[in-house]
Amino acid sequence: MRFGLVLHGIDEEQPLRGLVAQAQAAEAAGFDLIWVDEDRSSEAIPPADRALGTGPPGRGTSGSSGAVTGGGSGSGGTGLPDALAVACALAPHTAAMSVGACCRAGVVHPAYLAEQSAVADLVLGGRLILGLRPAPGTEALLAEVVDLLGAAHASVPFRHEGAQWTMPGALEGNRFGVTEAVAVTPVPAQLELPIWLAGAAEAVTEAAATRAVGLVGDDSEGAAILAERWGVIQRALGPAVQRLRRVARRAVPVGTGGGPDLDRLRERLADDQRRWRMDTVLLDLPPGADLAWTEELVTAVARQVRPRLAMAALPPGLVEHWQTTGHHAAAGGGSTETAGGGGSTETAAGGGSTETAAGGGSTETAGGGGSTETAGGGGSTETAGGGGSTETAAGGGSTDTTHQRSTNA
């Protein structure tokens, strides 16, 4: 299983510093990717949580609107509305990990997304994952957005005539140098830029299934729902479904001591892996998690969760051996909070679990987790949220041409 970390705003005065610190902590722990949402809320970061390294997790509230930004547990957005620009800023501060930028689709002309994502992928030297989350009410446009991006990134001049957008316009008065087909330039560094769709609507599943692009489940979507969505995709694609990453955001549960509850996290991921073959998880931090908490989390995940999900089964005694190394909390309850809150990525033990709870010594394997209870949302029976809406929340539009935004003024 691959591990990703959803970045959030932890330093309002110097947003870059907080984002870079999280990204570097994740990369140092061997995480495969980081994930950035677009945050249009202007009050994404509560002042109480501004300072680095202060404030216990679980306190404070996020001003970020989940309806507008990501589908996570609500640790707050980045406070920044352009995820691709954030991805570019992280490029020189990370070495090799993938960087996912999840953009709102449907309200911005896909030509701009094509240009921005190509430039971001070039800046990143080919490390971009383009996430697309339809703005509320624009779910039905998502397939066309993917089509236009595909045409634009193919590096061959194209014509696109869709329900929403037409390129080029062939409009009256545009004369010189106008051609029948348009070349969007530059193209991404990657030959095949990964596109992952986010959002719970049926139209999102449909777009993933017909366009053969990845799908990111939200935290609120339990294993049963995602198994069903991937069933739809699998039936449409057949064996080709293997080319797609199966991704979900998962909220990190908080233990009684205030630290991450690694057992509950591992059980939920094992369950996802078993029931719908999730292969990539994007970890969402709890509200108020600061840098020290985040560093403790990624290190603990790298030492205690990832190794135990990597194999179908571990040899008897290996987990017990790990527990003797001093880097490893005993299985069972979440690590307890210490005064310093961890903070070092060198010594995970600094974060220090001293608690040995029941369940230590479990050799449970990835496939064998007995728990079907998930940390959050497991019992949800909700269906695709917001699918019925035809209202465009973002609302704006150009009437200059029918090829731009939808207009519902």
Next chain:
Amino acid sequence: MSLDIGVGLWTMQSTASAPASMPGLYRRFVDDARRVEDLGFHSMWMAEHRFWYDGWCPTPFTAAAAAAAVTERLRFGTGMLLLPQQDPVRLAETVATVDRLAQGRLDVGVGLGHRDAEFDGLGIRRATRGARMDEALDVLQTAWSGRPWAFEGRHFHYPDQPPLPAPVQRPHPPLWLGGMADAALQRGMDRGLSFLLPQTLYPHEVAAMAERIRAGWRAAGVAPGRIGILKDAWISEDGDGERDWFLARTAVHYREEAGSWWVLKGRATGFEEPDLLDRQLTRIVETPLVGNPDRLRADLQELADAGADLVVLRFNFDVTADRSMNAMALFSRTVLPAFTESTP
């Protein structure tokens, strides 16, 4: 004396005459930003074009985020961004994002754009560019307020918008306007915007333009902006030694751009009107600042005396990275100190 000196233009083009790796150009851009900051320049400037074979960067502020992330003092500007071709809300978001990441180091230069093919590719009628410019400026200034907002125009409709994250610079990053048509001048003077004049003006023209703009700000009763100018530039120790090389290079560069893009006399593009094209290029090879350090100091003083507050020297076009960086380093040692009280 107060004259800010920036350098430009980073456009990330892989041209037929100077092919380059595209990811390499973006990596070099970030490296160059570190060097340009170390050399003590005020700012680093980019520009926007789209749908062109050489990959000209169509979204400069997206790329600028990477360079801003490795610098602390250097400002990043556009000369120009083609505002009527942009989605103003998306642009407002991008600028707010990068201005926050860069802690308030953006200068937003906007121009009309002129290529029919760029407008048509996006599904925009070129004829609407003036009106779109006006409305897009209104949208930007409204959306950057940090408050709930709405805009109702002929081209853009945004009813009942929630507040957007605002840029760090208040009320917004400086807006610089390009273009010298009467309508463009009036637009900028009425709004109290700064101006970034094109590189092909002779010093006496700069002086006349600066005088006109300052009078316009006074007449409009707005707080005055600043006056900047782009200049193609080259410097070498022996002055004339590289002059012929540089001007030939400049002519080749602009002949491609003007021959392909510029519509001359409303009739045809440049290559189809070779005589008119030659006349245009005369100005282009006469107006750069080229010479030894003494000559450039004098040229820049002349621009400062003509009323310029900012000069963006275009050392960086399709010459090799080392060659343009060496010229900038020489300039930094020999000319820049005369115009800055202290270099970092």
